Amino acid sequence: MATSNLAKAPAPETQYAARVFDLAKVPLRELNQALHDVTDGSNETAWEVLNPKGNHAVAVGIDAAINVDVHGSVGYYCAGMNQKANVTVHGSVGPGVAENMMSGAVIVKGDASQYAGATGRGGLLVIEGNASSRCGISMKGINIVVRGNVGHMSAFMAQSGNLVVLGDAGDALGDSIYEARLFVRGSVKSLGADCIEKEMRPEHIEILKDLLERAGMTDAKPEEFKRYGSARTLYNFNIDNADAY
Amino acid sequence: MCGIVGLFLKDKSLEPQLGAMLSEMMVLLTDRGPDSAGIAIYGSSAEGQGKLTIQSPAPKRDFAGLDAELSKKIGAPVAMTVKSTHAVFVMPADKLEAAREAIAELRPAARVMGMGEAIEIYKEVGLPEKVAERFEVSKMSGTHGIGHTRMATESAVTTMGAHPFSTGPDQCLVHNGSLSNHNNVRRELRREGMTFETENDTEVAAAYLSHKIAGGMDLGQALESSLSDLDGFFTFVVGTKNGFGVVRDPIACKPAVMAETDRYVAFGSEYRALANLPGIEQARVWEPEPSTVYFWEH
Amino acid sequence: MTYHNPPTTPRRSATFDEYTMSEIRRAAATGIYDIRGAGAKRKVPHFDDLLFLGASISRYPLEGYREKCETKVVLGSRFAKKPIELKIPITVAGMSFGSLSGPAKEALGRGATIAGTSTTTGDGGMTEEERGHSQTLVYQYLPSRYGMNPRDLRRADAIEIVVGQGAKPGGGGMLLGQKISDRVAEMRTLPKGIDQRSACRHPDWTGPDDLEIKILEIREITDWEKPIYVKVGGARPYYDTALAVKAGADVVVLDGMQGGTAATQEVFIENVGQPTLACIRPAVQALQDLGMHRKVQLIVSGGIRNGADVAKALALGADAVSIGTAALVALGDNDPRWEAEYEKLGTIAGAYDDWHEGKDPAGITTQDPELMKRVDPIAAGRRLANYLKVMTLEAQTIARACGKNHVHHLEPEDLCALTIEAAAMSGVPLAGTNWIPGKNNF
Incomplete structure (x- = not known):
């Protein structure tokens, strides 16, 4: 198994072989630089990362339509600011996975620590296990689908995008939320300031159906979810809402 | 601001490797705390025996002949093991308090790191790897242990400012975060008769728990009450003779990961610290909930 | 005989002064704390309380215009492959698009570029106006992450992680609805x-x-x-500087309490944080204790107004300074030519601080399309460039008079203090004495 091959492989028979980076042998810098050197239309569309062992900033800042498979658990900020790429983590992820993601998809086979998808602007983040606290904090357009539960303060100050939780949500869901949509199938421990349950209209069922399909979670039915969003009472300051600030 | 590791063994066959496993975990979190490091190891001691760990800035001078002098002073046999700047004294458990007082008199420059039936504490300034090497932590066996790497925030980078802090028999505490009301709490505890070695916020948390335990609470109750009395950001890991506990503040920003298998319970500020543990791929890995006390006991 | 009580002069309370009473009435009427911009207005010990000693017989001055006095500053030499090199030790601080109008941002870029220095984005993303017109642009990475994206991160010349600002260490912000125009809303x-509402902590660390x-x-x-x-506000400068260095910063930006802001509670602006003068020496001490002084650069901001302030900050150990409020004034903010309009807003030129309301007659702190036309980015940019050049010349003049061939060679020992407070805060002796309060057992 090749460890590092920074030179482009010209031979046609190796054109489609995955490029493999074993982080036990190759520094992180080499992996990320190689990922940044890929341009759109390159044949190097398959990448594998071995032995991440909880290290940080794995596969960050990619800007090309490639597939990256990370085998093992990673630390903070895996796939941070991702654009176009599909990054799959065959393990669990530390804080801030796919933070500020722009587009593409990040799939986590295990659990996610806090701040999953923080400030994400686009793309799809799928967490097949549970997500910890502050999932989707300050999200700005990203779609997040979590098969398990999400922890406290999830979708805090969420501005835009959709958070779909097949399990339960922890305390203070959607505190100070703006226009993001929250769909929860299980229980919600408590709603945060200015977050309320809202009517599930046909357009929301459509959005949810599409997201569940794209996340490969078609065993859940859109009708089983409740929708939460902003009561918009904090949109313009009013002293009688001071307790909520 | 720091890195914490903890390991509580269920499988006795792992006990000879406790020091090796714990020091590797600690070194993996060097980035979180390059200023100093410390480790508390709980090992078995013979029935009725106790241990006292002391540290000296001048170990050659202070440790020479100290076992004999101490033995004479307390009227009981004393065995001494010197490791770099630290020395561990083994003696009858009922003589520990007398020995602590005797050391203050015999060696005023020496500091008691901890005492009890099982606890040994080693801590120094410097990179975690160097600290682990100088005390030969990897050769130690034990039932459970806690390690800490420190990035000092507001108090000095000194040996005494390193974690773990031990303020009661067989008790120790390490901390990641920053307390915001520790000065007031320290003043209150001083009035109640507690003494402090440093200006460190973590020492206040340790003393707070010891004070509550001395007042009749068990560790779980003491940790519960810390949630309302201590303000700021914290993940605490505490050790006792038989077990270890974990608690995070209600906001729970400072990271914490736990793993449990049939053989051990492990704690790490980051998953990195756990990544090389045996069977980690099959372990139950989770994050402790905010304001929730977790406790394992043998 | 009847007792005659002679009239006494009406006496106002020093505690309940006119401003205080008006503020109580305002709070009672509106039920909201006062939000405003412009930084602390109370008087605090400042650079005015320091003087340079100059050279005479014991030291030799340099000739102006002939003997060189360098002002160049390199920022980011610790880890970055591409450090920034500026011609002058004065940069333009972060001020957001949203808070400022597009033409004002463009003018800042133009002015800074002519003068050979950098400008900085703000809480609201990077605009084409400022990227296009700024030769060197620092991209702020803030808790809100408005407009944050990897493309702009790569288009920037440096990245400034904002932990806090001097006007409100520990606080977030509030941009009122009037300023959220279509473009600001989209960004x-x-x-x-x-x-x-801007968060006070970063969402993910x-x-x-x-x-x-x-990092x-x-x-x-x-x-x-x-x-x-x-970037940190002047809270606990020794620890905050040391921790920024330990965390891997190339440059520490330290903003004292006089630092401006667009929208914060007045109670916060006036009551939280330390004066700029008091922040510099502890920060420099932290760098020196770590062996990092001049290796990790220190940029100081908050109330810098002229070349003397620049020279004094550098003498106390800063590598560069940053200006915000002063740059806005150079662009034309609070200009008396708009006096009549300021009066309509219930204020006067020079005191206008409702920067968050979006009604700025000077067209700078507004998103009103009509008002912002009043800023000619080319002319305003030229004024900023002139002002930056004057400040640089002034700082050079002082440095030469102290015998220095680089402004960085100014030292605390080139200074004395006029007041005991300033002597204690800046660690330089009271004029005419060798007394530094707090040093040598005094």
Whole structure:
């Protein structure tokens, strides 16, 4: 198994072989630089990362339509600011996975620590296990689908995008939320300031159906979810809402 | 601001490797705390025996002949093991308090790191790897242990400012975060008769728990009450003779990961610290909930 | 005989002065704390309380115009592959698009570029106006992450992770709905016309141990090319500087309490944080204790107005200074030519601080399309460039008079203090004495 091959492989028979980076042998810098050197239309569309062992900033800042498979658990900020790429983590992820993601998809086979998808602007983040606290904090357009539960303060100050939780949500869901949509199938421990349950209209069922399909979670039915969003009472300051600030 | 590791063994066959496993975990979190490091190891001691760990800035001078002098002073046999700047004294458990007082008199420059039936504490300034090497932590066996790497925030980078802090028999505490009301709490505890070695916020948390335990609470109750009395950001890991506990503040920003298998319970500020543990791929890995006390006991 | 009580002069309370009483009436009428911009207005010990000693017989001055006095400053030489080199030790501080109008941002870029220095984005993303017109642009990475994206991160010349600002260490912000225009709303992914609350903490890290990991991520995304600044408000400057360095910063930006802001509670602006003068020596001490002085650069801001302030900050150990409020004044903010309009707003030129309301007659702190036309970016940019050049010349003049061939060679020993307070805060002796309060057992 090749460890590092920074030179482009010209031979046609190796054109489609995955490029493999074993982080036990190759520094992180080499992996990320190689990922940044890929341009759109390159044949190097398959990448594998071995032995991440909880290290940080794995596969960050990619800007090309490639597939990256990370085998093992990673630390903070895996796939941070991702654009176009599909990054799959065959393990669990530390804080801030796919933070500020722009587009593409990040799939986590295990659990996610806090701040999953923080400030994400686009793309799809799928967490097949549970997500910890502050999932989707300050999200700005990203779609997040979590098969398990999400922890406290999830979708805090969420501005835009959709958070779909097949399990339960922890305390203070959607505190100070703006226009993001929250769909929860299980229980919600408590709603945060200015977050309320809202009517599930046909357009929301459509959005949810599409997201569940794209996340490969078609065993859940859109009708089983409740929708939460902003009561918009904090949109313009009013002293009688001071307790909520 | 720091890195914490903890390991509580269920499988006795792992006990000879406790020091090796714990020091590797600690070194993996060097980035979180390059200023100093410390480790508390709980090992078995013979029935009725106790241990006292002391540290000296001048170990050659202070440790020479100290076992004999101490033995004479307390009227009981004393065995001494010197490791770099630290020395561990083994003696009858009922003589520990007398020995602590005797050391203050015999060696005023020496500091008691901890005492009890099982606890040994080693801590120094410097990179975690160097600290682990100088005390030969990897050769130690034990039932459970806690390690800490420190990035000092507001108090000095000194040996005494390193974690773990031990303020009661067989008790120790390490901390990641920053307390915001520790000065007031320290003043209150001083009035109640507690003494402090440093200006460190973590020492206040340790003393707070010891004070509550001395007042009749068990560790779980003491940790519960810390949630309302201590303000700021914290993940605490505490050790006792038989077990270890974990608690995070209600906001729970400072990271914490736990793993449990049939053989051990492990704690790490980051998953990195756990990544090389045996069977980690099959372990139950989770994050402790905010304001929730977790406790394992043998 | 009747007792005659002679009239006494009406006496106002020093505690309940006119301003205080008006503020109580305002709070009672509106039920909201006062939000405003412009930084602390109370009098605090400042650079005015320091004097340079100059040279005479014991030291030799340099000739102006002939003997060189360098002002160049390199920022980010610690880790970045592409450090920034500025011609002058004065940069333009972060002020957001949203808070400022497009033409005002463009003018800042133009002025800074002519003068050979950098300008900085703000809480609201990078605009084409400022990227296009700024030769060197620092991209702020803030808790809100408005407009944050990897493309702009890579287009920036340096990245400034903002932990806090001098006007409000520990606080977030509030941009009132009036300023959330279509364009601002789009850049911030917010509905138009609502109040925008800025978070006080970053959403995905807390503390120096996590900051180290955040810096690693940004360096990896930008291939270790860009200098990473860390900006803190003047809270606990010794510790905050030391921790920023430990976390891996290339540059520390330290903003004292006089630092301006667009929208914060007045109670916060006036009552939280330390004066700029008091912040510099502890920060420099932290750098020196770590062996990092001049290796990790220190930029100081908050109330810098002229070349003397620049020279004094550098003498106390800063590598550069940053200006915000002063730059806006150079562009034309609070100009008496708009006096009649200021009066309509219930204020006067020179005192206008409702920068968050979007009604700025000078067209600078507004998103009103008509008002912002009043800023001619070319002319305003030229004024800023002139002002930056004057400040640089002034600082050079002082440095030469102290016998220095580089402004960085100014030292605390070139200064004396006029007041005991300033002597204690800046660690220089009271004029005419060798007394530094707090030093040598005094």
